[in-house]
Amino acid sequence: MSRTDAPVLRALVLGSGGGGGVPQWNCNCRVCRLAWAGDPRVKPRTQSSLAVSADGERWLLLNASIDLRQQILATPAMQPRGEGRRSPIAAVLLTNTDVDHAAGLLALRERQPFTIWGTRATLDTIGANRVFDVVGRDIVPRRAAPLGEPFEPLPGLKLELFAVPGKAPLWLEEGEVKTDEIGEGTVGVAVEAGGRRLVYAPGCARVTDDLHARIARAHALFFDGTLFADDEMIAAGLGEKTSRRMGHQPVSGPGGTLETLARHTNVRRVLIHINNSNPILIEGSPEETKVKAAGWEVAWDGMEVRP
Amino acid sequence: MSRTDAPVLRALVLGSGGGGGVPQWNCNCRVCRLAWAGDPRVKPRTQSSLAVSADGERWLLLNASIDLRQQILATPAMQPRGEGRRSPIAAVLLTNTDVDHAAGLLALRERQPFTIWGTRATLDTIGANRVFDVVGRDIVPRRAAPLGEPFEPLPGLKLELFAVPGKAPLWLEEGEVKTDEIGEGTVGVAVEAGGRRLVYAPGCARVTDDLHARIARAHALFFDGTLFADDEMIAAGLGEKTSRRMGHQPVSGPGGTLETLARHTNVRRVLIHINNSNPILIEGSPEETKVKAAGWEVAWDGMEVRP
Numbered sequence: 001m002s003r004t005d006a007p008v009l010r011a012l013v014l015g016s017g018g019g020g021g022v023p024q025w026n027c028n029c030r031v032c033r034l035a036w037a038g039d040p041r042v043k044p045r046t047q048s049s050l051a052v053s054a055d056g057e058r059w060l061l062l063n064a065s066i067d068l069r070q071q072i073l074a075t076p077a078m079q080p081r082g083e084g085r086r087s088p089i090a091a092v093l094l095t096n097t098d099v100d101h102a103a104g105l106l107a108l109r110e111r112q113p114f115t116i117w118g119t120r121a122t123l124d125t126i127g128a129n130r131v132f133d134v135v136g137r138d139i140v141p142r143r144a145a146p147l148g149e150p151f152e153p154l155p156g157l158k159l160e161l162f163a164v165p166g167k168a169p170l171w172l173e174e175g176e177v178k179t180d181e182i183g184e185g186t187v188g189v190a191v192e193a194g195g196r197r198l199v200y201a202p203g204c205a206r207v208t209d210d211l212h213a214r215i216a217r218a219h220a221l222f223f224d225g226t227l228f229a230d231d232e233m234i235a236a237g238l239g240e241k242t243s244r245r246m247g248h249q250p251v252s253g254p255g256g257t258l259e260t261l262a263r264h265t266n267v268r269r270v271l272i273h274i275n276n277s278n279p280i281l282i283e284g285s286p287e288e289t290k291v292k293a294a295g296w297e298v299a300w301d302g303m304e305v306r307p
Numbered sequence: 308m309s310r311t312d313a314p315v316l317r318a319l320v321l322g323s324g325g326g327g328g329v330p331q332w333n334c335n336c337r338v339c340r341l342a343w344a345g346d347p348r349v350k351p352r353t354q355s356s357l358a359v360s361a362d363g364e365r366w367l368l369l370n371a372s373i374d375l376r377q378q379i380l381a382t383p384a385m386q387p388r389g390e391g392r393r394s395p396i397a398a399v400l401l402t403n404t405d406v407d408h409a410a411g412l413l414a415l416r417e418r419q420p421f422t423i424w425g426t427r428a429t430l431d432t433i434g435a436n437r438v439f440d441v442v443g444r445d446i447v448p449r450r451a452a453p454l455g456e457p458f459e460p461l462p463g464l465k466l467e468l469f470a471v472p473g474k475a476p477l478w479l480e481e482g483e484v485k486t487d488e489i490g491e492g493t494v495g496v497a498v499e500a501g502g503r504r505l506v507y508a509p510g511c512a513r514v515t516d517d518l519h520a521r522i523a524r525a526h527a528l529f530f531d532g533t534l535f536a537d538d539e540m541i542a543a544g545l546g547e548k549t550s551r552r553m554g555h556q557p558v559s560g561p562g563g564t565l566e567t568l569a570r571h572t573n574v575r576r577v578l579i580h581i582n583n584s585n586p587i588l589i590e591g592s593p594e595e596t597k598v599k600a601a602g603w604e605v606a607w608d609g610m611e612v613r614p
Contacts, residue, residue: 019416019417020416020417021376023380024417025375025376025379025387025394025414025415025417025419026387026393026394026396026415026417026419027387027417028387028388028389028390028393032387036386036387044380066373066376066410066413066414067376067377068332069328069332069373069374069377070374070376070377072332073330073351079343080332080333080334080335080339080343081335082335083335086333086335087332087333089333099413099416099438099441102438103373103410103413103414103438106373106406106410106413107332107373107410108332108333109326109327109406109477110326110327110331110332110333110334111546112332112333128437129436129437129438130435130436130478130479131406131409131410131436131438131478132478133478133479134406134476134477134478169441170416170441171437171438171439171440171441172437172440239418
């Protein structure tokens with residue numbers, strides 16, 4: 001960014017789907033069937049990732065999904081420029097260690113300098129898996145960001161991490177599972193550039209007062225839209241877990257997102273990290289109609305938001 | 308396979324590229340520039356994986372790349388059938404623990420039963436990284452296959468693993484790197500169904516007498532086509548390693564694949580696991596012309612071979 005260019009906050013949705021994407025590799029549920037068939041009512045979606053920038057040149061990825069290579073192929077702003085090897089992806093921040101948020105690091109090999117950000121707990125969990133060393137620590141530093149302390153990973157782009165209720169990733173679940181832990185395991189991100197602000201929280205088990213306050217100060221919100229109904233997976237015969245057991249506040253129902261975040265009518269509100277079972281993925285469905293009527297948008301791959 | 312159907316060996320190339328695919332996320336080398344620009348001389352390629360079947364219904368994947376979700380989306384034979392969750396992918400075998408061969412396991416979550424095969428050494432290395440536990444061990448068993456002992460992972464589909472010279476994966480490199488080790492770290496696979504045979508060796512540092520004998524008995528060969536010239540990465544300014552340092556016998560030059568495998572004129576020979584820097588990826592290039600004149604084919608995504 002040259003000194004004369006004022007920072008402008010841009011957010012590009014690389015992946016709007018939850019774990020597995022849409023369609024999911026092994027699934028023929030109602031939404032996936034339409035997606036496999038190419039029905040225009042269901043847009044295919046890759047897995048959860050949001051790119052943000054203050055200058056449109058250097059980008060920070062909020063989470064890196066296993067679909068990242070495909071997302072780069074689909075997004076000119078993420079493609080290398082000039083001679084040799086030079087990617088506009090300058091940093092990656094992980095909000096937790098779910099596979100759908102972290103596995104994309106493995107796609108960022110090939111001796112490209114960038115920085116990996118996360119809480120200390122997130123970096124420790126990643127660090128315990130040597131496979132991630134394929135992204136060479138000598139040229140890709142890992143930097144811990146403390147909760148509640150602003151930092152500037154790229155010039156003009158200010159971030160602050162904050163704890164949101166969540167649970168340990170599936171691959172670390174052991175014994176009794178706490179689905180409403182507040183700590184460094186699951187975080188939301190407040191992003192600011194040029195005086196404009198967005199909040200990103202793709203996994204959130206419950207809305208805290210702190211989150212309410214942060215949303216109220218923001219111009220845009222990207223929020224956990226994993227499941228529409230708490231018992232959605234069970235009702236569809238796809239699993240035995242409720243949305244809350246998975247660490248995700250459902251969109252609908254008592255204590256759901258439409259209800260708990262209804263007050264934030266001045267903020268552009270976008271549902272992201274949407275699971276393949278979620279009927280809001282079917283354009284024109286009663287559920288999609290309902291979330292739109294409540295003032296929400298449903299994220300899609302390639303969506304750009306300038307808060 | 309019903310009792311009346313004779314087994315028929317089929318091989319589907321899901322991914323013909325080497326690590327990073329074509330184009331590679333951060334690369335503007337000669338081949339990648341053409342690929343980014345959509346030049347018809349360079350086919351885009353996903354990363355290394357070959358699906359084999361004896362009945363066309365149940366498939367075993369030889370290696371699972373990080374592009375696997377995209378490969379399934381592009382390949383009707385790999386997509387779920389019927390109601391609910393039912394994938395035709397019944398097994399995955401890893402020939403080593405390179406990220407481009409193993410990371411795709413992380414795309415096979417979602418409570419789908421299948422079997423992971425590999426040498427004991429390969430399974431131990433994977434097992435030391437808890438992130439792979441996202442593929443639940445309770446419904447996805449991991450089974451070790453001893454070298455040189457035939458086994459039948461799917462009805463009618465017979466496999467045998469054999470050691471080929473190779474090196475430890477990049478993410479486990481420490482101290483002095485042995486590039487020509489023979490053991491359980493890197494294996495080739497002999498596949499047989501209905502009396503037809505193929506050999507698959509996507510990473511191979513040197514051709515042994517054992518490999519010669521196996522190729523001579525086969526009807527098709529899929530062989531390491533990573534780099535054309537030993538010094539290709541250095542000459543292109545993309546890296547400091549020779550092909551042999553990377554554990555891959557180069558295609559051309561003294562002791563290269565065209566020379567060492569020239570005798571096997573009765574076998575259908577296909578180069579696979581082709582790095583983005585390799586000029587054989589440019590159709591009509593002198594290098595592609597040379598390998599074709601020597602009797603080789605260049606694998607492409609979607610290629611089907613019935614040996």
